[in-house]
Amino acid sequence: MIEITQLKFDYPKSDFRLRIDGLTIQEGEKVAIVGPSGSGKTTLLNLIAGITATDSGKIKVGQFEVSKLDDSARRDFRSSQIGMVFQQFELIEYLSVLENILLPFLVNQSMQLSQDVKQRAESAARSMGLGDKLRRKSRRLSQGEQQRVAICRALVNEPKLILADEPTGNLDPKNKRLSLDLLFEYCDQHRATLVVVTHDTTVLDGFERTIDFETLVAMKDS
Amino acid sequence: MKTILLAWRYICFHRLKTILLVACVSLTIALPIAIYLLLNQFNRQIVARADATPVVIGAKGSRLDLTLSSLYLQNKCSETIEYGEVAYVKKTKYAAVVPLHLGFTAQSHPIVGTSFDYFEHRDLEFADGNVFRRLGDCVIGWRVAQKQQLSVGDRIKSDRTSELDITSNPPLYMRVTGILERQRTSDDEAIFVDLKTTWILDGIGHGHEDIVGSQDKLKVLNSQKENEPTIASPAVTGELEVTDANLNSFHFHGDTKEFPITAIVAFPPDQKSRDLLMGRYVATRPTLQIVEPTTVVRDLMALVFRAKKFFDANSIIISLATFLMLVMVIMLSLKLREREMETMYKIGCSRLTIVKLQVAELAIIGLASSFVIIVLVGMIWMSAGTIVQSLLISN
Numbered sequence: 001m002i003e004i005t006q007l008k009f010d011y012p013k014s015d016f017r018l019r020i021d022g023l024t025i026q027e028g029e030k031v032a033i034v035g036p037s038g039s040g041k042t043t044l045l046n047l048i049a050g051i052t053a054t055d056s057g058k059i060k061v062g063q064f065e066v067s068k069l070d071d072s073a074r075r076d077f078r079s080s081q082i083g084m085v086f087q088q089f090e091l092i093e094y095l096s097v098l099e100n101i102l103l104p105f106l107v108n109q110s111m112q113l114s115q116d117v118k119q120r121a122e123s124a125a126r127s128m129g130l131g132d133k134l135r136r137k138s139r140r141l142s143q144g145e146q147q148r149v150a151i152c153r154a155l156v157n158e159p160k161l162i163l164a165d166e167p168t169g170n171l172d173p174k175n176k177r178l179s180l181d182l183l184f185e186y187c188d189q190h191r192a193t194l195v196v197v198t199h200d201t202t203v204l205d206g207f208e209r210t211i212d213f214e215t216l217v218a219m220k221d222s
Numbered sequence: 223m224k225t226i227l228l229a230w231r232y233i234c235f236h237r238l239k240t241i242l243l244v245a246c247v248s249l250t251i252a253l254p255i256a257i258y259l260l261l262n263q264f265n266r267q268i269v270a271r272a273d274a275t276p277v278v279i280g281a282k283g284s285r286l287d288l289t290l291s292s293l294y295l296q297n298k299c300s301e302t303i304e305y306g307e308v309a310y311v312k313k314t315k316y317a318a319v320v321p322l323h324l325g326f327t328a329q330s331h332p333i334v335g336t337s338f339d340y341f342e343h344r345d346l347e348f349a350d351g352n353v354f355r356r357l358g359d360c361v362i363g364w365r366v367a368q369k370q371q372l373s374v375g376d377r378i379k380s381d382r383t384s385e386l387d388i389t390s391n392p393p394l395y396m397r398v399t400g401i402l403e404r405q406r407t408s409d410d411e412a413i414f415v416d417l418k419t420t421w422i423l424d425g426i427g428h429g430h431e432d433i434v435g436s437q438d439k440l441k442v443l444n445s446q447k448e449n450e451p452t453i454a455s456p457a458v459t460g461e462l463e464v465t466d467a468n469l470n471s472f473h474f475h476g477d478t479k480e481f482p483i484t485a486i487v488a489f490p491p492d493q494k495s496r497d498l499l500m501g502r503y504v505a506t507r508p509t510l511q512i513v514e515p516t517t518v519v520r521d522l523m524a525l526v527f528r529a530k531k532f533f534d535a536n537s538i539i540i541s542l543a544t545f546l547m548l549v550m551v552i553m554l555s556l557k558l559r560e561r562e563m564e565t566m567y568k569i570g571c572s573r574l575t576i577v578k579l580q581v582a583e584l585a586i587i588g589l590a591s592s593f594v595i596i597v598l599v600g601m602i603w604m605s606a607g608t609i610v611q612s613l614l615i616s617n
Contacts, residue, residue: 051568072572079570090565094235095228106224107571113224137235153569 001027001161001193002048007057009047018043020057020217025209027062027160030187030194032204035213041197044213045163048195049082050074061161079108083154085183087166089146091138091153098134101125101152117156124152128182144175151182162187164196168203180206225575229582243551243587248594250544254537255595256602261530263606265523267614268293271407272515274344277317277496279307279503279512280485288511289518292485294408294614295332297324299484303510305417306479308486316499317488318343323420324484328380328396331366333413335420335483341402343489346409350374351400354416357472358464361400365410372398377463378413380423391425395463406611418474421481422464427474429464488512556580 002025009018018040025031035041046052047059050066053074059066064077078084091100099106101121105113125134128148138146147167154162162183168176180196184206187194196207204210233240271293280288281301291298302323311319320343323335338353340346341361351374354361362372372378377395396415404410421427443453464472474481490496496514503512556563563576602609 049568075570075572078568084568086565086568088561090561090568092562092565094232099231103566104569106228107566107569107575109224109572109575111570 001025001029001062002195003058003060004048005058007047007059008055009043009052009057010055011043016040016043018047018217020044023211023216025193025195027193028187028191030184030206030208031196032207032210033195033197033213033216034199034201034204034210037199039213040217041199041213042165045084045165045195045197048161049084049163050078075108076110079104079111080157081160083157083159083162085147085150085154085162085164085167087169089138089150089170091146091149093137093139096135096137097125097130097141097149098122100138100149101156103153104157111157120158121152121156124155125149128152143170144172144178147171147175147179148182151179155186158190159192160190161193162195164194166198166200167196168198168200173202176200176203225578225582226586228579229586232579232583233586239551240587240590243548244590244594246544247548247587247591248598250537250541251591252595252598252602254534255599257530257533259599259602259606260610261526263610264614265526267407267607267610268519268523269516272519275487275515276490277488277499277512278485278515279303279311279488279510282509282511285511285513285518286522288485289513289515291324292322292487293515293519295322295324295334295412296408297332297484299324302482302484303486304479305481305483307510308483309479311486311488311499314499314502316495316502317490320487320489321417321483322485322487323417323482326380326383326420326423328378328413329366329370330381331363331370331411331413333360333380333415333420333423335415335417337417340414340487343487344405344409346405347403349401349403351398354399354414354419356464356469357416357418357422358394358396359399359415360396360419361402361414362398363402363410363412363414364404366413367398367401372401374398374401391423392462394419394423397464406607408614417481417483421474422472424482426476426481427472429468429471429473552580552584 002023004020004023006022007018007020010016033041033044043052047054048061048066050069051074053071054067057067061077062081064081066074066077069077092103095103098118098121101124102113102117105111105117122131122134125131128151130145130148130152133141133145138149141149147170151167154164164183167179167183171179180203183194183196186192198204272289275293278288278292280291280299281303283299283301287298290296305321308319308321311317318339320336320339322340324332326333334340341353348361349364349367351361360378362370362378366372366378370378376398378398379395380393382393383391396413396419402409418427440455443455488499490499500512500514503510566576567573
């Protein structure tokens with residue numbers, strides 16, 4: 001599903017450098033990437049998702065060679081193939097729960113917001129216990145509920161790959177477990193790949209593989 | 223459509239901010255337009271009234287005060303002229319004349335002492351009743367009738383000239399004999415009486431209560447014996463109302479020619495007569511002045527429009543300041559929404575769509591502001607006549 005070879009990336013005007021010789025993640029695999037804060041885990045997710053362009057090397061996700069796509073193509077790839085979950089949930093405060101879930105369809109002109117999609121979003125929300133809060137504004141939800149909305153948003157386009165950046169960082173133990181279980185359940189049902197970046201080692205037991213980021217990268221301080 | 227939906231949601235969520243922005247933009251644009259409309263209307267109305275009042279003669283003093291007094295029937299002149307001046311102008315045969323005597327009020331409406339000719343020269347039609355028939359009768363303007371709920375046959379009492387001065391002339395009850403049709407001029411607010419009625423208000427004329435034979439000890443000081451004059455008590459006041467029964471008791475002390483009037487409105491038939499009349503007055507009447515209200519009003523408006531330039535400059539500066547403030551608000555808003563934009567970008571939104579989103583929000587604010595501006599300006603435009611009229615003629 002994901003193949004990374006000879007990846008090089010530097011932030012301009014910064015001494016941060018990311019070097020990965022090789023990484024392969026199989027389709028349907030649930031992988032946790034652990035490592036200290038600031039080590040480059042989020043950068044790696046951004047590179048895989050095509051949010052950030054590589055300097056050199058190859059990143060291939062399914063049939064897409066992300067490192068060769070232009071900005072527009074990377075955006076379409078991201079919309080159609082990837083679901084993203086963020087640590088701060090990143091819900092839009094002025095939208096309702098349902099509109100937040102449908103956000104990928106609202107902001108991407110190439111994705112059609114059909115009745116099917118709406119029904120799928122409502123169904124996903126109900127399955128996550130948000131059925132009675134669809135019209136509610138996101139800031140009136142609890143932390144756990146907000147993360148469940150964020151997960152619904154990541155899954156609404158039925159992605160083959162889910163990239164989650166510290167998805168449990170702001171949650172209590174009960175909601176941590178619930179959020180991860182929801183992601184695992186989706187991956188099992190859709191044979192989707194899950195890559196979770198975390199520095200929380202208490203949540204690793206459900207993953208099939210754990211990658212220590214420090215041993216993965218060849219990171220050098222200039 | 224999706225962009226507009228998102229923009230609309232943002233606008234609705236931040237209602238207060240949106241309302242403030244819309245109010246800010248609307249007022250900045252609507253206010254100068256409203257001032258322009260009102261000023262133009264003001265100019266139109268005052269010039270029209272001045273054009274209908276060819277020449278005014280009054281005591282030497284402020285040309286503007288004399289003009290405004292004769293146009294808007296509110297006494298601003300400190301000096302009066304003698305009634306005999308009316309005969310003088312008539313004798314020249316250069317103009318038809320209408321005397322005006324101002325300075326009294328009834329329920330705060332100006333009382334205008336004049337002659338029947340006033341109604342003819344101003345083309346005033348009666349909605350009800352007719353002109354005054356005798357002393358103490360009055361014709362009221364449309365607004366007076368509306369405000370005071372008066373109809374023909376009702377009475378209206380003049381105001382005391384001074385509430386504190388017990389020696390001032392007592393108020394006079396006046397009988398309404400006619401109500402004018404609506405004119406949309408200062409005539410709507412006025413009460414028209416015969417000149418003699420205003421002279422009674424002046425205290426020059428009065429009536430007496432008949433106490434001969436009266437047994438009222440409060441009114442008669444001596445016991446009334448045959449061949450002895452009746453001595454009235456100070457409690458006997460002058461008549462407060464002219465009735466058919468006491469009409470003959472009213473009389474005036476002094477020479478009518480010397481009685482005061484505020485101004486004479488002259489209506490020369492042609493330009494030559496006007497020039498001759500003006501020339502005559504300038505040459506032979508040094509204690510009086512003759513003015514053409516049109517000239518005075520045009521001078522006044524030229525001054526007003528010169529002053530408006532300062533207002534225009536001020537409006538431009540305020541508009542610029544508002545624009546800069548809007549830019550600052552938008553920039554701060556963009557700064558606060560950086561993470562939101564970044565999230566949208568991460569889940570597949572193009573930078574162009576993000577810009578479109580901002581533009582859509584601004585467009586909605588612009589549309590709302592335009593709507594408010596159109597409504598405000600429309601309201602001002604439709605009611606400019608009434609607003610200016612009430613500014614010019616209300617008491």
